Amino acid sequence: MRVGIIAQTLLERLALATGRVPEPIVEVFPPLVLARSIMAATQLGVFDALGGQALTGDGVAKVCGADRRATVALLEVLASAGYLNEREGVYMLGPKARRWLRSGDPADVSAYIRFNYLQWDWLGELERFIQTGIPVAFHDRLTDDEWKDYERGMAAIARLTLPEVIWRTPIPSGATALLDIGGGHGLAATRFCQRHPNLHATVLDLPQALDSAPPLPGDVLARVKRVAGDALTADLGDEAYDVVYMANLLHHFDASQIAPLARRIADALRPGGIWVIQDGARERRRRSAPMAAAIGDLYFALTSASGFWAFSEMAGWQKQAGLRPMRPIRLLTAPGQGLQIAMKSRVRGGRQ
Numbered sequence: 001m002r003v004g005i006i007a008q009t010l011l012e013r014l015a016l017a018t019g020r021v022p023e024p025i026v027e028v029f030p031p032l033v034l035a036r037s038i039m040a041a042t043q044l045g046v047f048d049a050l051g052g053q054a055l056t057g058d059g060v061a062k063v064c065g066a067d068r069r070a071t072v073a074l075l076e077v078l079a080s081a082g083y084l085n086e087r088e089g090v091y092m093l094g095p096k097a098r099r100w101l102r103s104g105d106p107a108d109v110s111a112y113i114r115f116n117y118l119q120w121d122w123l124g125e126l127e128r129f130i131q132t133g134i135p136v137a138f139h140d141r142l143t144d145d146e147w148k149d150y151e152r153g154m155a156a157i158a159r160l161t162l163p164e165v166i167w168r169t170p171i172p173s174g175a176t177a178l179l180d181i182g183g184g185h186g187l188a189a190t191r192f193c194q195r196h197p198n199l200h201a202t203v204l205d206l207p208q209a210l211d212s213a214p215p216l217p218g219d220v221l222a223r224v225k226r227v228a229g230d231a232l233t234a235d236l237g238d239e240a241y242d243v244v245y246m247a248n249l250l251h252h253f254d255a256s257q258i259a260p261l262a263r264r265i266a267d268a269l270r271p272g273g274i275w276v277i278q279d280g281a282r283e284r285r286r287r288s289a290p291m292a293a294a295i296g297d298l299y300f301a302l303t304s305a306s307g308f309w310a311f312s313e314m315a316g317w318q319k320q321a322g323l324r325p326m327r328p329i330r331l332l333t334a335p336g337q338g339l340q341i342a343m344k345s346r347v348r349g350g351r352q
């Protein structure tokens with residue numbers, strides 16, 4: 001999957017094919033304005049205003065407490081990109097907004113779109129990062145409100161991928177204990193417990209993440225425990241879990257941190273237990289990397305300590321820790337993401 005220039009008329013197709021479109025300009029300016037327009041509309045309640053009714057530009061401006069002229073310009077950008085439909089000055093939600101930005105819908109990604117205000121600021125440090133190699137390390141500098149935006153944004157994405165992740169994760173039969181490392185918002189622990197009634201889950205995350213997490217639903221309240229700690233130093237226990245699940249955390253750690261963490265996770269697994277790594281994967285290819293993987297890798301290098309790892313690297317750490325890595329699973333619901341699962345020997349003390 002990639003983002004690119006789409007010619008809409010024959011003339012534009014011709015101009016593009018003959019190299020007359022100044023592609024760097026088209027790839028920088030419109031995406032910049034479009035991205036911020038979608039963020040602004042989400043933040044200022046434009047999609048919510050149009051959720052249940054069609055409105056004129058005046059009407060949207062009134063509901064959102066905004067300026068009429070500026071609001072209409074924003075609505076026109078959104079309509080041009082398929083977020084809204086417009087007929088004779090009346091606007092209604094278009095297919096993309098109806099699918100992904102309806103408040104309260106299970107597929108609503110508004111919280112993730114709002115999280116992009118933080119990502120916008122971090123990207124402002126890209127040039128400094130390229131020159132110095134010193135990352136933003138955002139976990140060390142978020143305010144309490146920003147932690148909430150971060151965890152809400154992560155939950156919005158997790159909600160989309162968890163049904164597939166749970167379907168494709170081979171939970172060992174008779175499993176009773178799952179550890180979710182970096183499980184922050186608690187959605188994965190909740191969904192695993194809802195799917196497997198005998199499972200109890202422990203969510204290990206930094207204290208600020210747990211303070212910002214939403215309350216757990218009543219049906220799993222007694223089976224999900226939240227523990228504050230740093231994955232790199234916390235006591236993970238000895239043969240305490242049937243499943244260790246770790247989603248979107250590996251890309252925050254460098255190799256010198258992952259190898260010892262892998263050994264502690266292997267120790268924490270019961271015989272026959274599994275370690276599930278869910279993350280973006282850097283693909284090792286002879287040609288250039290797919291766009292989603294390359295962008296994710298640069299972004300996480302900028303914002304954290306490392307970036308994406310290849311499935312083979314993840315499997316390497318699992319193997320060194322004495323586990324048996326399985327073939328990676330590429331997720332259909334998260335392009336560029338996958339599961340790298342490894343199993344601990346069923347024989348106590350046995351190596352794979």
Ligand SMILES: C[S@@+](CC[C@H](N)C(=O)[O-])C[C@H]1O[C@@H](n2cnc3c(N)ncnc32)[C@H](O)[C@@H]1O
Pocket residue numbers: 139154155158181182183184185204205206209229230231232246247248249252
């Ligand atoms: C990108 S979020 C992923 C959250 C969740 N696992 C998901 O996939 O939606 C990374 C999570 O790891 C947590 N985290 C980061 N560094 C950590 C550390 N050293 N120890 C424990 N948790 C950490 C963050 O607080 C955050 O909740």
